[in-house]
Amino acid sequence: MPSNPLQTLLTQTPEEGYALAVKLAQKGVGVTQPSEEIRKMLRPVYSRDADSLIAVSQVIATHFQTVAAANNYWRTWTPPYY
Amino acid sequence: MPSNPLQTLLTQTPEEGYALAVKLAQKGVGVTQPSEEIRKMLRPVYSRDADSLIAVSQVIATHFQTVAAANNYWRTWTPPYY
Amino acid sequence: MPSNPLQTLLTQTPEEGYALAVKLAQKGVGVTQPSEEIRKMLRPVYSRDADSLIAVSQVIATHFQTVAAANNYWRTWTPPYY
Amino acid sequence: MPSNPLQTLLTQTPEEGYALAVKLAQKGVGVTQPSEEIRKMLRPVYSRDADSLIAVSQVIATHFQTVAAANNYWRTWTPPYY
Amino acid sequence: MPSNPLQTLLTQTPEEGYALAVKLAQKGVGVTQPSEEIRKMLRPVYSRDADSLIAVSQVIATHFQTVAAANNYWRTWTPPYY
């Protein structure tokens, strides 16, 4: 995973924040299995296995929590009754 | 998952917030397996497997935490003893 | 799961909050498998499988976190040393 | 699980808070499998299975987060640099 | 797990906080399987199974979140832009 390093958790929109969460989830796989070749071999298997797909979605959900909090949930209003 | 991009985490009601959490969970599957055809093939399997259904519900629960926090839990009162 | 929509996360007591968390966990299964008939077929299986029961309990725990935070933990005192 | 209803998340000590987290985890199993007879049949199995024990510990950990936050972490000091 | 009761979540350092998280994870296994004999029998199995080790690490991670929050992340500075 020799992609550009993670500079910020700030994004303009929730959509971009979600994309960052996906990247963070992939990065976790990349640090444990650095070989892109092996990761590519695994991909056709887990991407056709419902339980694996759900597990990936869970990792993304956890990272999205972090990114959303970092961005103060992209709020454009002050919540009443805080 | 070429649906409309995620614009906001703000919803009017908890019910709408839950629906958004479901969408966020599905999106996590969609980014990992973009082929709608394959996802449709998997659906009859996992939707009849109790453990898969529970795992999906877990992903939704994680996203609902995020959406609920974003909406300040749809509070209509100020909690005492904060 | 055509039950009444989710109106509020506010409950009077932790016990009621827990019941709401259970409902939120079931709702996650209901949206993924809308057929009540199929869900009823699955029930005798997972409700006698320890690992499935533990997984359901995990989903409830996640929702209970959300509901408890929404209710400011049903606090009746102001914590010192905040 | 017809035990006394959950009245409060407030406990005097972390030890009591942990005990409450355990009770909350068991309650999640109890609502899904109300038959005490069946739960007792399952117990010798999962209590000798390492992975089941770890999964139970995960549920307890999630509830302990909630209980600890509710009790403001039983703090007896004000953290500096908040 | 008849060890000394949990008195505080306060620790001097992150290292000690991590050790406490490990103890909290083990405690969750201990309350469900109180027999030290049985737990010792299970140990050689799960401690050589990668998936079990990862699952234990997940439980520790959850408790470390709690302990870190309790200690205000052992901060020695006030974060800017709060």
Place this chain on the structure above:
Amino acid sequence: MPSNPLQTLLTQTPEEGYALAVKLAQKGVGVTQPSEEIRKMLRPVYSRDADSLIAVSQVIATHFQTVAAANNYWRTWTPPYY
């Protein structure tokens, strides 16, 4: 895992924070299986198993939540509408 003890959760950048989260996840495995020899034997197995890799990524995600919160999400701006 006799590496240097954990001194701080503070890092300069999200990239370094992610690296710390990876270290925290590995540490959880190390405390449960202290033998480096055994851990090395397990590595070729789980690092080629998609589900194990996803599970590792989940542990990292949980620790990254903690590290990100500790660093106030490396914010360089004050979020509006807090």
